[in-house]
Amino acid sequence: MQISGKTKIVGIFGHPIEHTLSPLMHNSAFEAMGLDICYVAFDVSPEDLKDAVRAIKALGLLGVNVTIPHKEKVIQLLDTVDEEALFIGAVNTIVHSDGRLYGYNTDGRGFLHSLSEEGVSFEGKRILIIGAGGAARAISYCLGEKAASLHLYDIDRAKAERLVNDLNRFQKGVYLLDDLRNMGGQDILINATPLGWKDDDPLPVEPEAISPEMVVCDLVYKNTRLLKEAKEKGAKAINGSGMLLWQGALAFELWTGKRPPVELMRKVLLSNIRR
Numbered sequence: 001m002q003i004s005g006k007t008k009i010v011g012i013f014g015h016p017i018e019h020t021l022s023p024l025m026h027n028s029a030f031e032a033m034g035l036d037i038c039y040v041a042f043d044v045s046p047e048d049l050k051d052a053v054r055a056i057k058a059l060g061l062l063g064v065n066v067t068i069p070h071k072e073k074v075i076q077l078l079d080t081v082d083e084e085a086l087f088i089g090a091v092n093t094i095v096h097s098d099g100r101l102y103g104y105n106t107d108g109r110g111f112l113h114s115l116s117e118e119g120v121s122f123e124g125k126r127i128l129i130i131g132a133g134g135a136a137r138a139i140s141y142c143l144g145e146k147a148a149s150l151h152l153y154d155i156d157r158a159k160a161e162r163l164v165n166d167l168n169r170f171q172k173g174v175y176l177l178d179d180l181r182n183m184g185g186q187d188i189l190i191n192a193t194p195l196g197w198k199d200d201d202p203l204p205v206e207p208e209a210i211s212p213e214m215v216v217c218d219l220v221y222k223n224t225r226l227l228k229e230a231k232e233k234g235a236k237a238i239n240g241s242g243m244l245l246w247q248g249a250l251a252f253e254l255w256t257g258k259r260p261p262v263e264l265m266r267k268v269l270l271s272n273i274r275r
Helices: 021-032 048-058 073-077 083-088 109-118 134-143 156-168 224-234 240-258 262-272
Strands: 008-013 035-043 064-066 095-098 100-104 126-130 149-153 174-176 188-191 215-219 236-238
Touching: 008 048, 021 035, 021 240, 048 073, 048 095, 048 100, 064 134, 073 149, 083 100, 083 134, 095 240, 100 109, 100 215, 109 134, 109 240, 109 262, 126 134, 149 156, 156 174, 156 215, 174 262, 188 224, 215 224, 240 262
Parallel strands: 008 035, 008 064, 126 149, 126 188, 149 174, 188 215, 215 236
Antiparallel strands: 064 095, 095 100
């Protein structure tokens, strides 16, 4: 990739951000398509978020992805936020167009794409999501309508209760789970917490809660302890690389108006994910 005075910039705001694979994925796609665009990771501390968002306009960036811990707080700093992202209460993609900043959330739809690729249907299934942050809100918004039931658990009970109440305003079968020991027979288990990034992180559920009939998903995009336990139990295990791929592909389309080379992006991701 050759940087020139005409090169447009996109990027990602997060803190910490050193682990991100998004620059590798997107820059490979831009180069393959002959687009003069470069993707950069920006480590933005919470106290600097407002200035960083203002800089999108000042520096003429095409837009940015937004990740932990900024997905929720960035909403109030944007000019327009689409309906899905407003409900989710989190933005993961910002588009800068005509001097305005538009907020979107591609996480939920990216997750559905990743399930579909793995041959997993969520229709009529009993689903448990652990975590109630931005990613959990995104996937629960997309899963809840067609699932037989959706249980939500978070160590912050009030946060999980707010999400349950929000979802129950427009769909049925969404419940708060107070204790993971009472998770019952779930068909799909989804870890939407950061547990798993570190090798010594505790498991989000006890191993005996996993059965061979379950599908176990971890939004962390590596082979976490949870997924290793799931495989040992004979359950289907899916990491977050598919969601990362597809949310990125959808963001790519928002910035460029073009369909990205998804298989190239997948190859780059899988070759760089720490197993």
